Amino acid sequence: MVKKLSQQLWIKRKEADKYFFSAKANGYRARSVYKLLEINKKFNLIKENISVADLGAAPGSWSQILADILFSKSKNSKSKIYAIDVNDIKPIENVIIFKKDINEFLTENNSIKAKSLDLVLSDMAPKATGHRFTDQVRATDLVEKAIVFAQNYLSLNGNFVCKLLGANTNDNLIKCIKKHYKYVKLFKPKSSMKDSKEIYLICLSFNNLQ
Ligand SMILES: C[S@@+](CC[C@H](N)C(=O)[O-])C[C@H]1O[C@@H](n2cnc3c(N)ncnc32)[C@H](O)[C@@H]1O
Incomplete structure (x- = not known):
């Protein structure tokens, strides 16, 4: 079957992507691991x-990577890792998974x-529909939900990315967002594709005010 040009370009980009290969070689499930x-x-969040x-x-x-960092030194670590997604996540030792x-x-x-x-x-990112406006509305909705989640579940001085x-x-x-955190900054990791519009909002020290 002949692949569409867009598919061929996507594969080419992926092949050229050193982060993709490195993640694969190190047993990580996605190149995104390097962003975290x-x-x-930079911000020393995983303590x-x-x-x-x-x-x-x-x-x-x-x-x-959270499980690696938090449980590698001590099997008796008191850390808790909750992974949430609408899609399946194969089991990861020391991670509590919610398919929700x-x-x-x-x-x-x-x-x-x-x-x-x-x-x-x-x-979180929505499944792309190819329709710019729809994708943007859905992305904004997920950001708003993540912000509310952080406000509901973070303890005082907690951090949010x-x-x-x-x-x-x-x-x-x-x-x-600055009303709720002491320090707020935008950060674009080098491992994030230059042509991608993603950037990370880093919010430090939650003040627990609603
Ligand atoms: C870019 S992927 C995350 C990759 C992940 N950080 C990793 O390193 O493996 C974005 C994820 O957001 C999830 N997502 C989108 N909408 C969601 C929702 N409403 N609730 C929970 N997860 C959602 C998608 O299912 C998708 O798996």
């Missing part, structure tokens, strides 16, 4: 004995205790 490693190197939620966790590379929509955690929920997390990470896509980087959002 860069974020952590011993923390409770963390990984939103939009499938296929699981962020949860893999983020929405299910915004209403009353007993799976994770409110105000119990030290770190919330969101790499959220992927933003395109127009989500607007000033209003940043202004609004």
Whole structure:
């Protein structure tokens, strides 16, 4: 079967992608693992004995590296890692997996205790439809949900990282989020494709005010 040109270009880009190969060689499920490693190197978020939620966790590379870092030194670590995604995530040792929509955690929920997390990470992205406006609306909706999730589940001084896509980087959002955290910054990891519109919102030290 002849592949479409767009498919061929996509494969070519992937083949040329050193992060993709490196992730594969090291047993990580996605190249995104390097984005979290860069974020952590810069902001030092993954500390011993923390409770963390990984939103939009499938296929699981962020949860893999969280488990590696948090459980490699001590098998008796008190850390808790919750991985949430609408899609399947194959089991990862020391990770509690919820195959659920983020929405299910915004209403009353007993799976994770409110105000119990030290770190919330969101790499959620909607399935692309190819229709720019629809994709943008869906991406914005996920960002808003991740922000509400962080407000519900973070403990005082907790940290929040959220992927933003395109127009989500607007000033209003940043202004609004600054009311809830001591330090807010945008960060583009080198391992994020240059031509991709993604950037990460880094929010440190949650003040627990609603
Ligand atoms: C870019 S992938 C995440 C990759 C992941 N960080 C990793 O390293 O393996 C984005 C994920 O967001 C998930 N997602 C999209 N909408 C969601 C929703 N409403 N609730 C939970 N997860 C969602 C998708 O299913 C997809 O797996």
